[in-house]
Amino acid sequence: MHADVRSLTEHRAAALALAAPLPAVDVLLDDADGLVLAHDLVTDEPLPRWDNSAMDGYAVRQADVTELPATLRVVADLPAGSADEPLVTPGTAARIMTGAPVPTGADTIVPVEATDAGTGTVVVREAPPAGTHLRRAGEDAVPGDVVVAAGTLLGPAAIAAVASLGRPVVRAHRRPRVAVVSTGDELVAPGTPLRRGQIPDSNSWLLAAAVREAGGIPVRFGPVPDDVAVLRELLAGLDVDAIVTSGGVSVGAYDVVKAALADEPDVEFVSVAVQPGKPQGLGRLPGGTPIWTLPGNPVSSFASFEMFVRPAILRMRGLRDVERPTRQAVTDEGWTTPPGRAQLMPVRWVGPDRVVRATARGSGSHLVARLALAEGLAVIPAEIDRVAAGDRVTVLKVSP
Numbered sequence: 001m002h003a004d005v006r007s008l009t010e011h012r013a014a015a016l017a018l019a020a021p022l023p024a025v026d027v028l029l030d031d032a033d034g035l036v037l038a039h040d041l042v043t044d045e046p047l048p049r050w051d052n053s054a055m056d057g058y059a060v061r062q063a064d065v066t067e068l069p070a071t072l073r074v075v076a077d078l079p080a081g082s083a084d085e086p087l088v089t090p091g092t093a094a095r096i097m098t099g100a101p102v103p104t105g106a107d108t109i110v111p112v113e114a115t116d117a118g119t120g121t122v123v124v125r126e127a128p129p130a131g132t133h134l135r136r137a138g139e140d141a142v143p144g145d146v147v148v149a150a151g152t153l154l155g156p157a158a159i160a161a162v163a164s165l166g167r168p169v170v171r172a173h174r175r176p177r178v179a180v181v182s183t184g185d186e187l188v189a190p191g192t193p194l195r196r197g198q199i200p201d202s203n204s205w206l207l208a209a210a211v212r213e214a215g216g217i218p219v220r221f222g223p224v225p226d227d228v229a230v231l232r233e234l235l236a237g238l239d240v241d242a243i244v245t246s247g248g249v250s251v252g253a254y255d256v257v258k259a260a261l262a263d264e265p266d267v268e269f270v271s272v273a274v275q276p277g278k279p280q281g282l283g284r285l286p287g288g289t290p291i292w293t294l295p296g297n298p299v300s301s302f303a304s305f306e307m308f309v310r311p312a313i314l315r316m317r318g319l320r321d322v323e324r325p326t327r328q329a330v331t332d333e334g335w336t337t338p339p340g341r342a343q344l345m346p347v348r349w350v351g352p353d354r355v356v357r358a359t360a361r362g363s364g365s366h367l368v369a370r371l372a373l374a375e376g377l378a379v380i381p382a383e384i385d386r387v388a389a390g391d392r393v394t395v396l397k398v399s400p
């Protein structure tokens with residue numbers, strides 16, 4: 001392998017090394033969904049906070065219901081939320097609803113279905129063993145327990161756990177704001193009439209959606225012309241956490257991204273032994289903002305984002321696991337792969353463990369329309385020159 005060619009793994013590590021979890025901020029629970037908790041959330045109270053009833057029924061003393069039927073005097077009525085603290089003495093019961101604190105003296109809950117549902121007195125026909133239908137203080141968590149660990153993605157269940165501790169605010173990593181800049185004189189906004197040579201910009205939309213899907217906040221620019229001064233000015237004025245560009249990084253005469261960043265000491269341009277996605281750049285701008293410069297071919301942009309940018313965004317959000325799930329599959333068809341380069345082949349499922357290429361035309365980096373069929377990227381190692389029908393491949397699951 002040529003000295004300035006990097007392996008997919010090496011470039012991925014370099015891309016990820018640019019990212020660190022963003023600072024934590026206080027976030028209202030309403031806004032916490034999808035953020036990542038920045039510290040262990042420890043309870044200082046038991047959960048449940050007190051013994052409470054798991055059933056609508058009667059709180060009784062077990063000794064009073066050993067012989068059945070038993071008639072007990074009802075001394076209290078305890079809906080959920082009741083602050084009453086009655087005493088259940090021998091021969092008495094308290095009517096109680098699910099969630100109400102169990103009164104002192106009672107050790108058993110008799111469901112209403114096992115009684116005559118009386119309010120002055122109650123006849124108990126059947127009684128469960130002592131302790132039944134009682135939800136004990138601390139059986140969910142005791143003081144000092146980590147209820148939600150740092151690094152947890154705050155989904156519905158984790159947010160419920162936070163709320164149940166009585167915390168209206170959590171400290172979570174803020175989402176990265178990621179500028180997406182597509183470059184190329186040939187590009188116009190979708191909807192603009194095309195003259196010969198022009199095409200609609202699709203990468204800024206692709207990358208903005210990919211940033212959002214990765215949990216970042218995209219700030220989309222594009223298309224930016226092949227003008228070094230314009231691009232430099234745009235990049236210098238950005239107030240974001242990271243930047244992704246598309247286009248202008250190969251060896252063409254008008255490769256604007258490469259030209260604009262050529263003198264940046266902390267930005268490097270390399271060839272990566274992968275197809276699609278060979279020409280790549282990455283590094284930091286003078287203020288420290290990480291930048292990944294992806295090739296302009298749409299499938300190359302897509303695959304490069306998957307490999308190099310998505311994991312970095314996940315890390316900035318505070319996630320520890322930044323990998324896509326993979327699945328082993330058998331391919332129903334064969335294809336050739338470029339010698340000495342790993343291949344990222346867009347595939348779709350044709351059975352639970354079987355894939356074919358998303359398009360029969362393969363991994364061609366311009367096949368943007370057919371890219372929409374891709375459900376995964378088969379990652380074919382650089383040493384493999386040919387994939388045969390029936391071969392096992394590792395598939396990165398990229399569709400939601």
Ligand SMILES: Nc1nc2c(c(=O)[nH]1)N[C@H]1C(S)=C(S)[C@@H](COP(=O)(O)OP(=O)(O)OC[C@H]3O[C@@H](n4cnc5c(N)ncnc54)[C@H](O)[C@@H]3O)O[C@H]1N2
Nearest residue numbers: 182184201202203204247248249250278295296297298300
């Ligand atoms: N002589 C060589 N030519 C090329 C090489 C090489 O090694 N030697 N590498 C090829 C590979 S591989 C790739 S990938 C591309 C990467 O080129 P750039 O990153 O400089 O991208 P552009 O030249 O700007 O564009 C390439 C292609 O993609 C289209 N494009 C660009 N931006 C968008 C966009 N936002 N939306 C839709 N389509 C876009 C553009 O029109 C070009 O067709 O270089 C090869 N060439």
Ligand code: MOO
Nearest residue numbers: 276277278300365
């Ligand atoms: O490596 Mo390029 O990304 O194939 O078209």
